[in-house]
Amino acid sequence: MPAGDRDPQPSAGSGTSASTVRYESVSKQYPGSEGFAVHDLSLEVPAGEICVLVGPSGCGKTTAMRMVNRTVEMTSGDILIGERSVKEGDPARLRREIGYVIQQIGLFPHRTIAENIGTVPALMGWDKERISDRVSTLLELIGLDPEFADRYPGQISGGQQQRVGVARALAVDPPVMLMDEPFGAIDPINRSRLQNEFLRLQAEIRKTVLFVTHDVDEAIKMGDRIAVMKKGGELAQYASPTELLMAPADDFVEDFVGADRALKRLALIQIKNVNLWKAPVARAGDPTRPVRDALNSAEVPYAVMVDEEDRPLGWLSARDIEGDTVPEHPGSAAEPVLDGEVSLRDGLATLLASGPQYAAVVDGRGRLDGVLSVEIISDFLSSDQAAHESIPAVERVGG
Amino acid sequence: MADLFPLAEVSEDFFRDRSGGGCIEDNRLFCPGWVVENADRYVDPTLQHVVLVVSAVVAGFLIAFSLAVLAHRHHWLSSPFLAATGVLYTIPSISFFFLLLPITGRGAVTAIIALTAFTLQIIFRNMTTGLRNVPDEVTDAARGIGLTRKQLLWQVEIPLAMPEIIAGLRIATVSTVALATLAVFANGGGLGTEIVVGSNITFKTGIIVAGSIAVLMAILFDALLLLAGKLLTPWTRTVR
Numbered sequence: 001m002p003a004g005d006r007d008p009q010p011s012a013g014s015g016t017s018a019s020t021v022r023y024e025s026v027s028k029q030y031p032g033s034e035g036f037a038v039h040d041l042s043l044e045v046p047a048g049e050i051c052v053l054v055g056p057s058g059c060g061k062t063t064a065m066r067m068v069n070r071t072v073e074m075t076s077g078d079i080l081i082g083e084r085s086v087k088e089g090d091p092a093r094l095r096r097e098i099g100y101v102i103q104q105i106g107l108f109p110h111r112t113i114a115e116n117i118g119t120v121p122a123l124m125g126w127d128k129e130r131i132s133d134r135v136s137t138l139l140e141l142i143g144l145d146p147e148f149a150d151r152y153p154g155q156i157s158g159g160q161q162q163r164v165g166v167a168r169a170l171a172v173d174p175p176v177m178l179m180d181e182p183f184g185a186i187d188p189i190n191r192s193r194l195q196n197e198f199l200r201l202q203a204e205i206r207k208t209v210l211f212v213t214h215d216v217d218e219a220i221k222m223g224d225r226i227a228v229m230k231k232g233g234e235l236a237q238y239a240s241p242t243e244l245l246m247a248p249a250d251d252f253v254e255d256f257v258g259a260d261r262a263l264k265r266l267a268l269i270q271i272k273n274v275n276l277w278k279a280p281v282a283r284a285g286d287p288t289r290p291v292r293d294a295l296n297s298a299e300v301p302y303a304v305m306v307d308e309e310d311r312p313l314g315w316l317s318a319r320d321i322e323g324d325t326v327p328e329h330p331g332s333a334a335e336p337v338l339d340g341e342v343s344l345r346d347g348l349a350t351l352l353a354s355g356p357q358y359a360a361v362v363d364g365r366g367r368l369d370g371v372l373s374v375e376i377i378s379d380f381l382s383s384d385q386a387a388h389e390s391i392p393a394v395e396r397v398g399g
Numbered sequence: 400m401a402d403l404f405p406l407a408e409v410s411e412d413f414f415r416d417r418s419g420g421g422c423i424e425d426n427r428l429f430c431p432g433w434v435v436e437n438a439d440r441y442v443d444p445t446l447q448h449v450v451l452v453v454s455a456v457v458a459g460f461l462i463a464f465s466l467a468v469l470a471h472r473h474h475w476l477s478s479p480f481l482a483a484t485g486v487l488y489t490i491p492s493i494s495f496f497f498l499l500l501p502i503t504g505r506g507a508v509t510a511i512i513a514l515t516a517f518t519l520q521i522i523f524r525n526m527t528t529g530l531r532n533v534p535d536e537v538t539d540a541a542r543g544i545g546l547t548r549k550q551l552l553w554q555v556e557i558p559l560a561m562p563e564i565i566a567g568l569r570i571a572t573v574s575t576v577a578l579a580t581l582a583v584f585a586n587g588g589g590l591g592t593e594i595v596v597g598s599n600i601t602f603k604t605g606i607i608v609a610g611s612i613a614v615l616m617a618i619l620f621d622a623l624l625l626l627a628g629k630l631l632t633p634w635t636r637t638v639r
Contacts, residue, residue: 097545
């Protein structure tokens, strides 16, 4: 096997191979144009984090990203992956060690899914068996049935194609991934699913990811760090999502982030991390007196009926428990039920969409954790907690 | 008499009746009896015709393919190549034969050169279109994941241009089958021999037979290329 020493060991879930990416005063000026596409950009993306480059069109975010794999050559400055300058050596070899995902996906229509995913391993001279093992691993990783391996890209859906695009980029377990508006061409429902899927995947693979988007909401959702860029290729602010929302560096960032930045903060917090209300709990056949007493002093005007394993079954109003024992069936079904891992933003959306002002919140095993209300969310927004609480992107995955 | 027997046999064949049971005299448009009796005389011209067509298309393909690859790499070459092959395409083949006579003399080579020159434009045009139609995102992704220019060309661009390349070959081949009947004027053989020799204002059967063989040959080549195209582009059959 040629160049065996250059092959990173494929390890889908080991999370060991990631490198920092450091921009050092990087500028790009296209010939014949006055201004800069990217001007004096310096920033460091720590290994294993997602850095989102965001800004209006023409701000140089894609150019900035493309200079990492030299599909655009920088005019001055340097970019280091780990300790190595990208300028060293042959661009094609460099690119094989950097995952690359683009909006239009760009799968090879004449090659099967397996061949598409195996492209870079084949370029690096892996033997057939190793390639096919790797392809199976990756298909499993992106949740695609092995029967898809022999199909052509034209035979699968856009969402599946995008997953295959990600798998192709991960084929030789590169330490760095570049993603240029990877979900931009996908419809909103599938986009959200793919975003969550990618964050779950990232929790496993822990790559250093440079992610380009023009969508602030996507930046906030996906980024551990966000680099906001403005016209002329200037870096306006480089900060965590919370910091960006709480303390925009200037008017441009404040404007770009949007007037609803308070609401956007909700996307950064999981429901389980706020103080949920405790509702009285009742099981079928229990005496009703203690429940009635609890209901009088509770924040919620309903009791939650749960099963043997504390899973919510439905709501009980004061009238439902006028008898001596708790009835067999709840007064109304436990709709909606929210997963505590979901963001407050998604929780609020569910509450507003479903009618009731309360929702039961459950933990990972479906057991009742508390009750979420619109009031809790508005209290949260006016509290200090919002300014400090923040969780890494990969843990922010929600329904 | 015994020593005369072999001679008698030869002369018997030589002098056998090839008149088609009198339909030459009847002067019908088509004379099946004559065809049966004269089938042997079409074997050599048909084989010569195949050689003319295959040589011209293969040579034309190799040249046009190289030109298209060059023009794809260096875009400024595209216009001059298109102009040059365009001129070769428009020169009437018969004039081409006479222009070539002082250089290559009379014979199949002259005919093949002229026919090759004719195919270049068709194959070149189709192939450059095919290469141009490769989606930008596919070349961007290919470059971005580390294919060299050469790998991009051979592993991505040419395979994806294959439907257009095959389409060009089909047009070029079918036209060459027809055009190769003119090779007779360069003394290049082929089915044209039978058409010219068989030319007779009153008796058409010979011309009809030679023409029909050419048409069948064109259909056969076309079907073969169609099949080759299907085998070379399995992904096109299954696209949504």
